[in-house]
């Protein structure tokens with residue numbers, strides 16, 4: 001394994017190097033606006049994927065099986081959304097996530113490094129994060145619509161629908177959570 005001595009710390013996603021500048025009928029301004037609206041969503045999807053898996057792995061309590069399975073199902077859907085968003089950006093000549101440190105620069109939801117999180121609190125935190133991401137998605141859809149990128153807008157609309165589905169499930173689960181859970 002080679003060790004790179006210099007890690008690039010400031011990453012830009014637009015304009016792309018010539019070899020990656022996919023031809024598009026969108027103007028550079030339009031493609032840039034969409035790229036800059038969507039990359040933070042991809043970073044957040046990575047962050048939420050890890051957080052949901054973290055909760056899947058570090059769960060305890062009487063609802064273990066239900067929550068363990070629910071979190072896994074949700075993590076899979078979040079993971080699937082990442083490639084869809086990233087490849088939309090490549091289709092319009094934008095570049096996307098390069099690394100874990102790049103994710104760290106762009107994510108807008110907080111990481112969760114607590115030693116122990118009670119199951120009910122996990123559900124609460126995931127409701128909040130999915131809600132935050134839904135809000136971000138809605139804003140990004142507006143950016144796409146304003147900049148003539150209806151294909152990215154459509155992709156984000158589906159991802160918003162899935163995000164709201166996750167939020168709905170978690171919200172209803174939360175109704176049954178007692179302080180002792």
Ligand SMILES: [Fe+2]
Nearest residue numbers: 056057068072
């Ligand atoms: Fe698992």
